[in-house]
Amino acid sequence: MSGERRIAIVGAGLGGLTLARVLHVHGIASTVYEGDASPTARDQGGTLDLDRESGQRALLLAGLLEEFRPLSRPEGGELRLLDKDATVGLRIPPPEPGEGEERPEIDRSALRNLLLGSLPEGTVRWGHKVRTVAMGAAGRPTLTLSDGRTVEPDLLVGADGAWSRVRTLLSHADPVYSGLSFVDGLLRDVGTRHPAIAELVGQGMMFALADEKGLTAQRNGGDRIRVYSAVKVPEEWSRSGLIDPADPAASKKRLLDLFPDWDEQLRALIAGIDGPLVPRPIHALPIGHRWDRVPGVTLLGDAAHLMSPFAGAGANLAMLDGAELALALATHDDLETALNAYETPMFPRAEEAAALSAEHLTGFFGPDGLRTARDAFTAVTSGGAAR
Numbered sequence: 457m458s459g460e461r462r463i464a465i466v467g468a469g470l471g472g473l474t475l476a477r478v479l480h481v482h483g484i485a486s487t488v489y490e491g492d493a494s495p496t497a498r499d500q501g502g503t504l505d506l507d508r509e510s511g512q513r514a515l516l517l518a519g520l521l522e523e524f525r526p527l528s529r530p531e532g533g534e535l536r537l538l539d540k541d542a543t544v545g546l547r548i549p550p551p552e553p554g555e556g557e558e559r560p561e562i563d564r565s566a567l568r569n570l571l572l573g574s575l576p577e578g579t580v581r582w583g584h585k586v587r588t589v590a591m592g593a594a595g596r597p598t599l600t601l602s603d604g605r606t607v608e609p610d611l612l613v614g615a616d617g618a619w620s621r622v623r624t625l626l627s628h629a630d631p632v633y634s635g636l637s638f639v640d641g642l643l644r645d646v647g648t649r650h651p652a653i654a655e656l657v658g659q660g661m662m663f664a665l666a667d668e669k670g671l672t673a674q675r676n677g678g679d680r681i682r683v684y685s686a687v688k689v690p691e692e693w694s695r696s697g698l699i700d701p702a703d704p705a706a707s708k709k710r711l712l713d714l715f716p717d718w719d720e721q722l723r724a725l726i727a728g729i730d731g732p733l734v735p736r737p738i739h740a741l742p743i744g745h746r747w748d749r750v751p752g753v754t755l756l757g758d759a760a761h762l763m764s765p766f767a768g769a770g771a772n773l774a775m776l777d778g779a780e781l782a783l784a785l786a787t788h789d790d791l792e793t794a795l796n797a798y799e800t801p802m803f804p805r806a807e808e809a810a811a812l813s814a815e816h817l818t819g820f821f822g823p824d825g826l827r828t829a830r831d832a833f834t835a836v837t838s839g840g841a842a843r
């Protein structure tokens with residue numbers, strides 16, 4: 457309703473961009489401050505499956521669902537669950553043509569570009585890192601940018617991810633290391649260079665789970681497969697001991713040594729990685745993280761409810777948060793009424809997903825991981841919770 461409010465969004469991730477887009481659809485301008493120098497400054501990571509009720513609903517509200525369809529890969533819904541000897545414990549086939557609309561996969565970079573391309577020129581200010589946030593004397597949030605300039609918006613939205621600066625205005629909570637780290641690597645040209653791996657993985661996701669660790673392989677666009685090796689290590693060891701960016705060959709060997717008796721077909725997933733190995737320690741905010749209203753400030757996505765990826769929900773929820781916050785702002789003239797309308801359903805929705813992802817992390821990487829995962833994925837295909 458009010459097009460006059462100055463809205464500052466910190467972070468051009470999927471959540472912040474969805475917010476800016478849905479605001480734009482309703483004729484409301486906003487400015488997105490992003491620390492990265494450009495849209496291509498960082499690898500955006502693997503693929504996401506967009507849930508009909510959250511990620512796809514956000515795209516519908518953004519007016520982008522039809523443009524999303526040709527970019528998505530419904531066949532990516534295929535799933536295989538293996539033991540460490542490469543025996544298949546569960547196989548969910550790819551959806552039939554014309555089906556698979558429930559959770560089609562899309563490359564993160566394609567999704568982000570779709571959102572970016574839908575915003576008016578200049579909405580995103582690249583290379584504008586927010587250094588500090590504070591409540592100004594007039595009770596208005598104040599941002600200080602890396603170039604020293606300050607911004608005093610009517611509404612400040614922290615869409616700035618796991619290590620959010622904006623969150624410090626609302627909460628003392630910090631992300632806690634889960635004890636599990638991913639090591640992320642890419643195999644390229646798999647059709648020609650790694651046909652056996654392409655066959656093993658199929659068109660979607662493959663999980664191998666045993667000994668409280670795992671190998672996850674995920675089809676990406678461009679004939680690539682992304683491999684996440686999941687290991688329980690102290691957080692600092694995953695950064696400085698296991699993976700040495702200066703010595704990728706030794707790093708790969710150390711990683712392979714963590715899977716000594718796994719089938720060679722599975723070890724080939726690590727051996728075949730030809731780019732860098734990137735450690736991704738898995739952190740989460742406390743389940744049920746929430747805050748008391750502070751006028752003119754709110755959070756969305758990982759800044760509000762960082763969780764492990766084992767409910768397949770983080771990006772989906774970030775997008776839904778962005779879309780619903782925009783709708784609330786378009787509907788209510790009073791800012792605090794709008795923020796209450798957004799936060800009231802968002803808190804329990806995030807709590808439920810965070811509890812599920814924490815339960816999955818403990819179960820999948822516990823002593824009976826394969827069976828726990830099989831039960832969870834079977835429940836998904838019969839209409840249960842998200843993966």
Ligand SMILES: Cc1cc2nc3c(=O)[nH]c(=O)nc-3n(C[C@H](O)[C@H](O)[C@H](O)COP(=O)(O)OP(=O)(O)OC[C@H]3O[C@@H](n4cnc5c(N)ncnc54)[C@H](O)[C@@H]3O)c2cc1C
Binds near residue numbers: 505769770771
């Ligand atoms: C390995 C892995 C796999 C995952 N798989 C899935 C999945 O299959 N499905 C799913 O739904 N979710 C998945 N997730 C979770 C998902 O990636 C996140 O939940 C999602 O990206 C959160 O989006 P966001 O917009 O809240 O934050 P982000 O994507 O983190 O974006 C935050 C943005 O803010 C910017 N920023 C940060 N600080 C500042 C600052 N001070 N000033 C300016 N800019 C700043 C950052 O540069 C970034 O661009 C996965 C996560 C991981 C780690």
